[in-house]
Amino acid sequence: MTISRRTLLGTGAALGLLTACGSNTGRDGGGSGGEGPRLSHWYHQYGEAGTEQAVKRYAAAYDKADVRVQWRPGNYDEQTAAALLTASGPDVFEVNGPTLDQIRGGQVVDLTDLLDGVKDDFNPVVLAPKTHEGRIWAVPQVVDMQVLYYRKSLLADAGLKPPGTLDELVDAAKELTTKKTKGLFLGNDGGAGVLGGTPLYAAGLSLVTDDGEVGFDDPAAARALAKVRELYAAKSLLLGAPSDWSDPSAFVQELTAMQWSGLWALPAVRKAFGDDFGVLPFPADGPDGRPAVPVGAYGAAVSARTKHEQAAKEYVKWLWVDRTDHQRDFALSYGFHIPARRSLAAKADPLTEGPAADAVRYSTEHGYAEPLLWTPASRTAYQDALSRVIKSGANPERELRSVVRKVSAELSRVQKRSS
Template sequence: METTMSDNRPLASSPFSRRLFLGGAAAASAAALGACGSNHGSGSSQGAGGKTAIQQWYHQYGESGTQQAAKRYAAEYKDAAVTVQWIPGDYDTKLTSGLAGSSGPDAFEYHLSRALVTSNEVVELTDLIADVKDDYSDADLGSCTVDGKIYAIPMIDDPQLIFYKKSLLEAKGISSIETLDDLVSAAKELTTKDVKGLFSGNTANNDGGALVGPVIYSTGGRYLTQDMKIGFDTGLVADALLKLRQLGTDKSLLLGAPTDWTDPGSIQNGLCAMQWIGMWAVPTMSKAIEDLGVMPFPKAAPNGQPSVASGGWSAMVSAKSKHIDEAKAFTKWLWVDNTKDQEDWSLSYGFHIPPRKSLAAKATKLQSGVAATCVQLNADHGVQNDPNWTPAMGTALTDAVTRIVGKGADPEKELAAAVKKINTELQKF
């Protein structure tokens, strides 16, 4: 077991793009594709045994055994010849190019965005889960829905939280961390010449890293409201970003670690007392750290609440596939009907919450210890990605946060400018 089922590897690189943590974005092709039928696009026509050949793409997962499992699932399918493409490195860019060209996937995993829908790169999948729709949470379905139509099937839920060594906090008399102020103080108190208080990514001192989304959520905000307006109070977020900046000023952050925040190596090797990371790493962390604890990101405003960034991956079908019907049938077989393999994918190579509520309820590996706490915190405080948050919106906010946290810029002015750009994007809807 190495790191996360949550985005691009190698291990030393950050597996989630900043766009994802600024609201669940996905890369959009620059080409505007016309509506495509099942007789267009990628994929060869015939595979072994005369069966229809389809390609399924995955990013390179870090956990040992995941690639073999994906290939095993494909081999189990009898109605088509499914070839698994395991994509290392920059999956975003390779997928964007593949969806725009003629040699991309038929079925693939990604994070749904409105841009994928409006550029006609994915097909609607509402019909695939019609019979089991009630077995998914509203949050999971919301992250896979644009304008009331479902374009993706949830594969795994990956909550991200703050994990810590209980003994280090106890030694400093830190009994609880309820607010962002508490977190800043605790990180400073826990920092020694050998150990940093908190690790949240190797870029955290310059751009806030993976914590920007949780900061917004913990002020009580969201990126967007359901009626497509700005979903956060800029004043509250500005105050919270100043506290992120303070973490850097206090030199409480671990920076330049051998691996990024998605890998548990830093906390396991004693480089930090607390680390922001996903539930996927619980098995390895639990073996390495006897006194492992976990908490949500603390509330970041007086009337805010704790938050858990609940990411994940979803299955989609390319609108340029030559075999849309066959790709849909395979996607339904694997990610809707085949609960045995869904359970294996979620629990055998790391810990992830199965999106199907019925599967999650009987996942015994998640019913005790730190894993059970993660599941409960996700249920209480989890916030899923918003497919309506576009890459352009993410860039506007990311650039503002980088200037605020990394360069000392005025937070209210920067956020006001970002909001103006985001509203311009919203008007395009």
């Protein structure tokens, strides 16, 4: 049989149409097969092995709805922000927020009643940024915190004690820098991203005060930032490492003697160095200073565009309020996270000894969470200024003045409309 050009093109077109009509997107899986409505539940991609299987197992164990887990790599915040604008987004989603504008824009559902009776059991520091005008908009899943990892042996060899002030940290980083190893790793951008407001809290200030005003309009702020600049200028910082601060690889590969990272990295660090490491809070600076530890929490939120609001809320309550066994497994079995429930955190055996216990103690004594009023616009303005101070040696006072101006404009925008 000869194949004419027309037959060939026609067949091709027909096949193309068939393919285009196919509905298998390869995104099934993780379905619980439970009775009831179908709910889609989004998670960002966790780095720790086993987490994905775990959340799919939890979803499969729920029998009142058919929960489909989507494990989403890539820019998760952007993906959820865009998905919330449409009806095809998730019903339940994990969010590093929600942001004030998402709450105000009515994009997430009020979850206050899910926490009836157990609200006091949730860590108040991480619950505060999920709360707006007395209503709760997401259920905190686990508490994440950042700490400074250091190698005990390297500090001892250099005759140093663990740095207790920011000045000591600057000196220690300089002393520990050798031809092969840098003193400190604050992320590939020199710390502007991950440190954020931490140096300000270490100087006894804050990002936004309790009254909703700018919290760092103070000369101590410029002094603290200038010291972070010193770390960069003295070439004590590791920059351009293959993995960023959230991954302990740079520390484990001995590219740096100290690294700012998350508590989640602790199992990997302990595997590499045994007992030869310790953790510290960000050290205090100046007379009014106090050590600072940033804590935060991914929360489970319900999209306001879901068609099954009641079912979605019940599922969130089941997973993140009632099923403490799943919460414990999620927090402690893969990486190290502190359970968001204080009763669970107290019983968490892996967190009661060694550096992990120190870290947990720091989080209760020195923990701070970015306030809800610290909006992305404020964060960008501050982070740009911090980057210019650290990398280009811009004058911290002048940079901070312009940030204070922008942040107070932003604060008055978000507080004007809420009243």
